[in-house]
Amino acid sequence: MKYIDEYRDEKVTRGLLDEIGRIVTREWKLMEVCGGQTHSILKSGLDQLLPPQIELIHGPGCPVCVTPLELIDKAIALAQRSNVIFVSYGDMLRVPGSERDLFSVRAAGGDVRIVYSPLDSLKIAKENPDKTIVFFGIGFETTAPANAMAVAQAKRQGIKNFAMLVSHVTVPPAISALLESPDVRVDGFLAAGHVCTIMGYWEYEPLVKKYNVPVVVTGFEPVDIVHGVLMCVKQLEEGRAEVENAYARSVRREGNEPAQAIINEVFEPCDRPWRGIGVIPQSGYKFREAYTYYDAEQRFPDIQTIATKESSLCISGQVLQGLKKPNQCPAFGKECTPQMPLGATMVSSEGACAAYYRYARFAKTALQDLTQKSNTVIPSEARNL
Amino acid sequence: MCLGIPGKVTELYEANGMKMGKVDFGGVVKEACLEYLPEIEVGDYTIVHVGFGISQLDEEAITPSSTSALASANSTKRKRMRR
Numbered sequence: 475m476k477y478i479d480e481y482r483d484e485k486v487t488r489g490l491l492d493e494i495g496r497i498v499t500r501e502w503k504l505m506e507v508c509g510g511q512t513h514s515i516l517k518s519g520l521d522q523l524l525p526p527q528i529e530l531i532h533g534p535g536c537p538v539c540v541t542p543l544e545l546i547d548k549a550i551a552l553a554q555r556s557n558v559i560f561v562s563y564g565d566m567l568r569v570p571g572s573e574r575d576l577f578s579v580r581a582a583g584g585d586v587r588i589v590y591s592p593l594d595s596l597k598i599a600k601e602n603p604d605k606t607i608v609f610f611g612i613g614f615e616t617t618a619p620a621n622a623m624a625v626a627q628a629k630r631q632g633i634k635n636f637a638m639l640v641s642h643v644t645v646p647p648a649i650s651a652l653l654e655s656p657d658v659r660v661d662g663f664l665a666a667g668h669v670c671t672i673m674g675y676w677e678y679e680p681l682v683k684k685y686n687v688p689v690v691v692t693g694f695e696p697v698d699i700v701h702g703v704l705m706c707v708k709q710l711e712e713g714r715a716e717v718e719n720a721y722a723r724s725v726r727r728e729g730n731e732p733a734q735a736i737i738n739e740v741f742e743p744c745d746r747p748w749r750g751i752g753v754i755p756q757s758g759y760k761f762r763e764a765y766t767y768y769d770a771e772q773r774f775p776d777i778q779t780i781a782t783k784e785s786s787l788c789i790s791g792q793v794l795q796g797l798k799k800p801n802q803c804p805a806f807g808k809e810c811t812p813q814m815p816l817g818a819t820m821v822s823s824e825g826a827c828a829a830y831y832r833y834a835r836f837a838k839t840a841l842q843d844l845t846q847k848s849n850t851v852i853p854s855e856a857r858n859l
Numbered sequence: 860m861c862l863g864i865p866g867k868v869t870e871l872y873e874a875n876g877m878k879m880g881k882v883d884f885g886g887v888v889k890e891a892c893l894e895y896l897p898e899i900e901v902g903d904y905t906i907v908h909v910g911f912g913i914s915q916l917d918e919e920a921i922t923p924s925s926t927s928a929l930a931s932a933n934s935t936k937r938k939r940m941r942r
């Protein structure tokens with residue numbers, strides 16, 4: 475399929491890998507920000523195919539993983555109410571709350587539904603006028619315009635029985651926080667291609683100047699990722715620190731302006747807690763005054779006081795900051811598996827622990843995956859969109 | 860979560876005041892909101908994320924540091940496009 479096959483080409487990937495091997499003279503640690511990139515890297519075995527001097531550190535870019543436990547517990551509390559239909563992206567259902575997950579609420583009779591698009595939740599609202607439809611609005615900048623549009627449409631269409639539990643997070647403040655942290659050593663960043671598709675990459679320009687660290691906007695296919703690594707290593711070897719774009723077919727410097735406009739219409743920046751990491755200033759979105767009617771936390775004020783209980787074994791906060799690899803967690807594959815997860819990073823389709831569990835043991839034959847052709851893969855991926 | 864899949868726009872229409880379309884992902888056709896892509900037309904490619912087109916893919920985009928290996932990827936792409 476166009477725009478997929480050519481970016482999964484083994485020969486091109488090998489050529490780029492060879493080129494990295496030719497120019498690299500010392501060790502570099504690069505962080506891929508997005509969990510989707512982490513999965514692609516492990517699936518195609520790139521972590522093992524890159525020259526040994528290059529270490530890929532997995533970043534915090536998994537909105538499911540960083541959604542605070544408190545919000546998950548609130549979601550679970552709302553989903554249990556008989557007057558609520560709780561609507562979510564599929565990824566959230568298996569994320570462990572303090573006591574249970576959304577799947578078990580559904581199994582116990584709660585009305586929990588998975589949608590493909592947030593606009594589908596408006597259809598559900600129209601079909602069920604006697605219930606309140608609560609949509610779990612999570613995601614990075616990539617998802618924010620879609621969620622914002624659902625809220626704006628609810629207002630335009632006069633749909634009153636709709637509310638959103640919002641836990642939106644944004645990438646640049648998280649990168650700044652990582653760069654400020656004394657424990658984190660990252661030489662260069664592969665920025666998340668779809669976040670930048672929406673927001674552009676001008677936001678990284680002051681960051682790059684301030685911290686003197688290269689940022690390369692990178693896509694998700696093996697060729698894209700190796701290309702991003704090559705551009706980043708080139709900068710490091712030449713002593714440059716700039717923002718470059720290795721995903722130009724989708725990303726423009728200014729981003730998608732109509733999408734940014736709807737985010738700004740509905741949401742405004744706020745401080746947000748990240749699960750396992752803590753509060754990062756101005757790293758999320760909350761409703762603007764004009765849209766607070768749709769804020770589920772205000773519509774259901776009695777869900778505010780819920781005591782949370784995090785697993786004492788889980789070190790996902792360190793995994794999310796790139797301080798530990800998932801297989802360095804003592805519980806990895808023992809107390810914690812995708813069937814019995816202790817942390818969100820083990821169940822999210824973008825979680826680093828899930829990727830390590832799923833692909834690590836197939837690493838040696840991973841190149842077979844690399845050449846997998848999209849006509850067998852895409853329809854099922856598209857179904858899960 | 861940020862998963863996005865490229866597909867070809869096969870139909871455009873309006874619903875609830877929004878620009879909508881059908882997008883073909885190698886045989887699987889889905890509805891997508893294309894409100895954020897004012898210039899997109901039938902036949903163009905977009906990346907779809909949670910039911911929304913987020914970018915209009917640029918066939919001519921060649922990254923600044925085009926390398927020899929990548930140049931060959933681009934020439935394969937060209938060949939495919941001509942067919």
Ligand code: SF4
Pocket residue numbers: 787788789790791793800803804805806807810811815816817818819820827
């Ligand atoms: S392996 Fe499980 S317990 Fe360990 S960090 Fe990952 S999610 Fe947490």
